[in-house]
Amino acid sequence: MTSQAPLLIDVLKEYIEQKNWDEAILLLSRLRAADEADLFSELSNSEKRELLPHLSYEELARILENMKKDDISNISEQVNGNTLSQAVDRISPDQAADILHRLPATRSAEVLARMTEKKAVQPLLGYADDSAGGLMTPELVALTRGMTVDEAISRLRKAKPPRETIDVLYVADKHKKLVGKVTLRQLILAEPTMKIGDIMEHDPVSISAGTEREECVRLMEHYGLTALPVVDEQQRLVGLIRLQEVAQVAEEEATEDMYQMVGLSGHERVFAPMRDSIRRRLPWLCINLGTAILAGFVVNLFESTIARVVTLAAFIPIIAGQGANAGAQTLTIVVRSLALGELSFKNARKAVLREVALATINGLAVALLAGAVVYLWKGDVWLGVVLGVAMFLTMMVAGLSGALVPLILKLFRIDPALASTVVVTTVTDVCGFVFLLGVATLLITYLA
Amino acid sequence: MTSQAPLLIDVLKEYIEQKNWDEAILLLSRLRAADEADLFSELSNSEKRELLPHLSYEELARILENMKKDDISNISEQVNGNTLSQAVDRISPDQAADILHRLPATRSAEVLARMTEKKAVQPLLGYADDSAGGLMTPELVALTRGMTVDEAISRLRKAKPPRETIDVLYVADKHKKLVGKVTLRQLILAEPTMKIGDIMEHDPVSISAGTEREECVRLMEHYGLTALPVVDEQQRLVGLIRLQEVAQVAEEEATEDMYQMVGLSGHERVFAPMRDSIRRRLPWLCINLGTAILAGFVVNLFESTIARVVTLAAFIPIIAGQGANAGAQTLTIVVRSLALGELSFKNARKAVLREVALATINGLAVALLAGAVVYLWKGDVWLGVVLGVAMFLTMMVAGLSGALVPLILKLFRIDPALASTVVVTTVTDVCGFVFLLGVATLLITYLA
Numbered sequence: 001m002t003s004q005a006p007l008l009i010d011v012l013k014e015y016i017e018q019k020n021w022d023e024a025i026l027l028l029s030r031l032r033a034a035d036e037a038d039l040f041s042e043l044s045n046s047e048k049r050e051l052l053p054h055l056s057y058e059e060l061a062r063i064l065e066n067m068k069k070d071d072i073s074n075i076s077e078q079v080n081g082n083t084l085s086q087a088v089d090r091i092s093p094d095q096a097a098d099i100l101h102r103l104p105a106t107r108s109a110e111v112l113a114r115m116t117e118k119k120a121v122q123p124l125l126g127y128a129d130d131s132a133g134g135l136m137t138p139e140l141v142a143l144t145r146g147m148t149v150d151e152a153i154s155r156l157r158k159a160k161p162p163r164e165t166i167d168v169l170y171v172a173d174k175h176k177k178l179v180g181k182v183t184l185r186q187l188i189l190a191e192p193t194m195k196i197g198d199i200m201e202h203d204p205v206s207i208s209a210g211t212e213r214e215e216c217v218r219l220m221e222h223y224g225l226t227a228l229p230v231v232d233e234q235q236r237l238v239g240l241i242r243l244q245e246v247a248q249v250a251e252e253e254a255t256e257d258m259y260q261m262v263g264l265s266g267h268e269r270v271f272a273p274m275r276d277s278i279r280r281r282l283p284w285l286c287i288n289l290g291t292a293i294l295a296g297f298v299v300n301l302f303e304s305t306i307a308r309v310v311t312l313a314a315f316i317p318i319i320a321g322q323g324a325n326a327g328a329q330t331l332t333i334v335v336r337s338l339a340l341g342e343l344s345f346k347n348a349r350k351a352v353l354r355e356v357a358l359a360t361i362n363g364l365a366v367a368l369l370a371g372a373v374v375y376l377w378k379g380d381v382w383l384g385v386v387l388g389v390a391m392f393l394t395m396m397v398a399g400l401s402g403a404l405v406p407l408i409l410k411l412f413r414i415d416p417a418l419a420s421t422v423v424v425t426t427v428t429d430v431c432g433f434v435f436l437l438g439v440a441t442l443l444i445t446y447l448a
Numbered sequence: 449m450t451s452q453a454p455l456l457i458d459v460l461k462e463y464i465e466q467k468n469w470d471e472a473i474l475l476l477s478r479l480r481a482a483d484e485a486d487l488f489s490e491l492s493n494s495e496k497r498e499l500l501p502h503l504s505y506e507e508l509a510r511i512l513e514n515m516k517k518d519d520i521s522n523i524s525e526q527v528n529g530n531t532l533s534q535a536v537d538r539i540s541p542d543q544a545a546d547i548l549h550r551l552p553a554t555r556s557a558e559v560l561a562r563m564t565e566k567k568a569v570q571p572l573l574g575y576a577d578d579s580a581g582g583l584m585t586p587e588l589v590a591l592t593r594g595m596t597v598d599e600a601i602s603r604l605r606k607a608k609p610p611r612e613t614i615d616v617l618y619v620a621d622k623h624k625k626l627v628g629k630v631t632l633r634q635l636i637l638a639e640p641t642m643k644i645g646d647i648m649e650h651d652p653v654s655i656s657a658g659t660e661r662e663e664c665v666r667l668m669e670h671y672g673l674t675a676l677p678v679v680d681e682q683q684r685l686v687g688l689i690r691l692q693e694v695a696q697v698a699e700e701e702a703t704e705d706m707y708q709m710v711g712l713s714g715h716e717r718v719f720a721p722m723r724d725s726i727r728r729r730l731p732w733l734c735i736n737l738g739t740a741i742l743a744g745f746v747v748n749l750f751e752s753t754i755a756r757v758v759t760l761a762a763f764i765p766i767i768a769g770q771g772a773n774a775g776a777q778t779l780t781i782v783v784r785s786l787a788l789g790e791l792s793f794k795n796a797r798k799a800v801l802r803e804v805a806l807a808t809i810n811g812l813a814v815a816l817l818a819g820a821v822v823y824l825w826k827g828d829v830w831l832g833v834v835l836g837v838a839m840f841l842t843m844m845v846a847g848l849s850g851a852l853v854p855l856i857l858k859l860f861r862i863d864p865a866l867a868s869t870v871v872v873t874t875v876t877d878v879c880g881f882v883f884l885l886g887v888a889t890l891l892i893t894y895l896a
Contacts, residue, residue, distance in 0.1 A: 032653070034670050066672075157637055166633055167615045167674070184632045185614055189605055205480070221699075223482050224514075224692045226615070226674060244672045247695050251669075254702030255784050262776040270785035270799050274806065281777055282810050285770070289814055292769030293821060300762035306754075313761040314748035317877055320768050321740030322733070325870065328710040329729055336703050337718035351718050358722065362730050366737055373741060422773065429765055 009042045016047050021054040029059065037066035049078045057083070061090035064099060070267070072102045081107070085114035093117065094137035094245065097124035101134070132216050133209035135246055136230040136239030142172040143182065145197030149190045152182075168227040168240075171200050176236040178206055178229055206231050209238060216241055217249045218341050257339055257417040261331070263288065288422050295320075295429035302437035308448040311378060312440055315387050319436050322366065323394040323428035330355050330402025331424050335417045338406060345407075352403045359399025367392035382446040386439050394432035401427040457490045464495050469502040477507065485514035497526045505531070509538035512547060518715070520550045529555070533562035541565065542585035542693070545572035549582070572687075580664050581657035583694055584678040584687030590620045591630065593645030597638045600630075616675040616688075619648050624684040626654055626677055654679050657686060664689055665697045666789055705787055705865040709779070711736065732867065739874040743768075746878050750885035756896040759826060760888055763835050767884050770814065771842040771876035778803050778850025779872050783865045786854060793855075800851045807847025815840035830894040834887050842880035849875040 008027070015024035028036050040063050043051065052060070052075075060079070064072065064087055076084055076099075088096045088111060100108045100121065112118055112125075120138060127133025141159045143152050156166060169187070171180035180200030190199050206229045207216055220228050220243055230239040256266035263284030268277060299306075299316060306312050334351065337343035343351055371388030375381055401424045406416035440447060456475070463472035476484050488511050491499065500508070500523075508527070512520065512535055524532055524547075536544045536559060548556045548569065560566055560573075568586060575581025589607045591600050604614060617635070619628035628648035638647050654677045655664055668676050668691055678687040704714035711732030716725065747754075747764060754760050782799065785791035791799055819836030823829055849872050854864035888895060 032671060034672065153636060160637060161633070167631075183615075184636065185609070188601060188632065188636065189608060217695075220692075221696050223480060226690075226692055242674075243691050243695060244668075244674055247665075247691060247698070248669050250695070250699040251702060251788075254699060254706070255788070258702070258706055258780050258784055262780050263773065264777050264780060268781055270781050270791050271795075271802070274802070274809075277806055278809055281806070282813055284777075285774060285810055285814050286817065288773040289766070289770055289818055289821075292766040292773075293818075295765040295769060296762040299765060300759065303758050303761070306761045307758045310751050310755045310758075311748065313751070313754045313764065314744040316761065316764045317743040317747060317768055317881065318737075318740040320765055321743060321873065321877065322737055324772060324873070325711065325736040325740075326733060328869065329712050329732075332706050332710050332712060333716055333718050336706055340699070340703070343718050347719075354719070354722070358725055358729070361722075361726055362733055365730055366733050369734065370737055370741075373737075421776065425769065425772070429769065433765065 033066045057086040060087040085111045093120040132211045138239045150192035178237045260417040291426040319432040327398035327402040327424040355403040363395030390436035393435040397431040398428045481514045505534040508535040533559045541568040580659045586687045598640035708865040743877040767880040775846035775850040775872040803851040811840045811843030838884035841883040845879040846876045
């Protein structure tokens with residue numbers, strides 16, 4: 001399929017150019033939904049605008065449902081409000097809410113007002129996109145303890161749930177409180193006369209609607225769940241989250257962390273429009289320039305020392321390079337462990353002490369090596385001492401700041417990944433140069 | 449649950465100290481399986497060794513099945529071969545194969561030889577741990593087109609599949625070739641007399657057993673699948689992969705990429721034993737020291753220029769810091785896009801050109817800014833010109849190497865993330881210093 005894709009898009013583009021709408025739509029409809037949405041996304045804006053009026057509401061719904069969420073606001077600009085609400089009406093409520101979240105507020109209100117499924121979707125709009133409530137679908141069939149297996153199956157047949165939301169069924173008491181779960185497999189395998197209360201698993205893992213989406217994923221992964229019931233403050237069942245809806249969340253979060261660490265927006269894409277990329281990267285590059293100039297300013301303070309021992313200039317990139325790498329190692333592992341839930345404030349002290357201990361040992365090893373290399377290279381013991389001492393201290397600062405910066409950011413409820421590389425590099429650079437040139441200044445009589 | 453965990457472990461440790469095995473086991477058995485395995489993992493090796501003989505095979509199996517894979521070889525050392533094979537016999541074949549993969553070869557052979565379920569597990573051992581075959585379970589109930597819905601349900605009841613492997617059922621023809629799929633939900637909702645061939649979805653997405661695990665995840669995420677059928681070279685159904693088994697794969701791959709970029713092993717953990725962490729980090733720190741010294745060597749080549757214009761030393765960290773950040777931005781986005789499948793050799797040329805264009809624009813902006821700052825700081829136009837020109841060229845090299853390094857690594861079938869930050873930083877440092885000090889040397893008469 002993938003290797004044919006470049007051909008398919010050319011065929012589709014040609015149909016559109018020829019205004020052969022029937023063939024264009026036939027081609028799209030023959031693809032699997034996810035591939036259809038991808039192919040549609042590859043069209044230019046003007047091609048989309050031309051093709052859209054010829055799609056049925058069902059076809060548009062299928063494309064919207066399967067399209068990358070970033071492309072949705074783009075499409076929504078190409079169709080009128082009525083068409084959009086007709087299409088969104090045909091999409092599962094959780095996805096519909098997702099789509100409405102992506103539209104400008106006035107557009108979203110207009111589309112919602114025209115929808116027949118308004119009542120199912122509206123409550124979901126109250127939840128943040130990145131909360132359990134924003135991920136859940138309210139489409140569920142709740143069972144009761146007193147039902148027999150046979151009655152439960154009849155209830156399912158009557159409800160005819162439109163989507164795969166019944167692989168796991170939840171059991172609620174008369175106050176709608178969640179009390180148990182039964183899988184569809186258990187229902188099929190059980191005797192028809194058995195009571196649900198007797199076959200259900202009690203006290204299933206659940207999550208409250210306001211919880212962050214990372215926590216949903218972590219919980220589902222930890223317990224190996226395919227569905228997670230969502231409850232309100234009164235423990236009443238309000239929806240469920242399906243694993244296939246959140247499987248990508250962990251990946252997206254990891255990507256966001258990687259991007260934020262180097263000062264990229266989480267929304268950056270390798271083929272995003274140039275203007276967007278410049279807008280996203282240039283500000284960070286300018287901030288970084290500021291911190292780099294700060295480091296340069298520190299070096300400049302020691303101009304007279306460097307003037308006397310010019311060789312010190314060659315040590316500047318050695319200190320900077322090594323501090324940056326050691327800091328990046330610690331930083332990356334701390335940011336990632338925070339994201340994966342392996343590290344929290346509870347065990348933060350232990351982690352920081354461990355990183356400092358590691359920095360001490362690795363720092364000693366690297367410092368000795370660096371000092372020895374310089375001695376062999378320059379034949380001057382004191383130059384080796386200066387680099388070695390500065391290297392050791394720099395690696396300690398790198399370990400300490402690499403561990404502390406993300407923890408401090410988290411303490412202030414800022415994403416621990418946010419530009420943390422820039423901060424840690426600045427701290428190690430500035431401290432490193434003070435160590436290098438400060439020690440050299442102290443030992444200047446032995447060096448010059 | 450989580451907030452109680454530190455208490456629970458203390459209680460468990462106390463039971464073990466008191467040799468109160470009944471209470472210890474009761475405590476473990478009351479927890480959800482994943483929490484039980486976590487709690488057990490928190491015990492010290494000697495505590496594990498003491499408790500293990502008192503666990504039933506079922507309890508040991510439950511712990512092994514839910515434990516982090518890294519901890520398994522540790523446990524396997526604490527129990528004898530017979531106990532281990534009895535426990536592994538009680539685990540689903542795909543998980544059992546996973547566990548056997550983690551054991552030393554002789555131990556694995558010994559355990560396998562004693563197992564009753566040997567026949568189910570052995571074929572799985574032929575597949576690499578990180579392939580579709582290594583992820584799949586062979587436990588499946590295949591249907592045929594000619595069956596009625598009622599017959600299919602009876603077949604399921606007779607097979608009594610022990611685990612959730614029947615939420616999606618696959619249909620095979622008489623040559624065992626995969627021809628369709630039916631969800632359990634469709635079976636329950638359909639008329640009992642309907643034929644499977646009439647309700648099944650034709651031509652379901654499948655994957656061949658040798659495919660890499662990243663590809664399995666990508667496919668399941670792309671098509672929103674909860675189960676993926678695995679076929680052999682003859683398109684015969686040999687197993688299925690469940691989404692809950694692979695949901696963590698994408699996250700693990702992302703973590704590995706982040707770690708490898710800064711020269712950390714993918715197995716590094718924030719609370720790994722110190723010795724392991726030193727063994728994993730120190731070699732990269734030494735390699736990095738080598739590249740940093742290389743950069744220092746380049747600076748040293750221009751010693752006479754720096755001696756005449758000492759201010760140039762202050763520009764070294766500015767060039768290094770800015771080149772590193774610009775390079776890291778491009779590198780991160782290229783590595784991540786390769787991992788997510790958004791970027792491949794097919795569209796690599798476009799991506800490289802785009803990054804170079806971005807580097808040109810951002811480079812010009814940053815160069816002008818840097819030059820202006822230096823002019824205001826030092827009151828010398830020529831110093832501004834030197835830094836500006838060097839900055840622009842460095843940012844171009846950063847963009848180019850950030851895009852090319854991971855692509856070249858991939859071309860040689862090396863993980864594109866592997867130590868790519870170290871390589872890109874070295875390239876930008878070395879080139880950046882040559883630009884800075886080279887331009888300064890050319891313009892020396894205007895500077896000194």
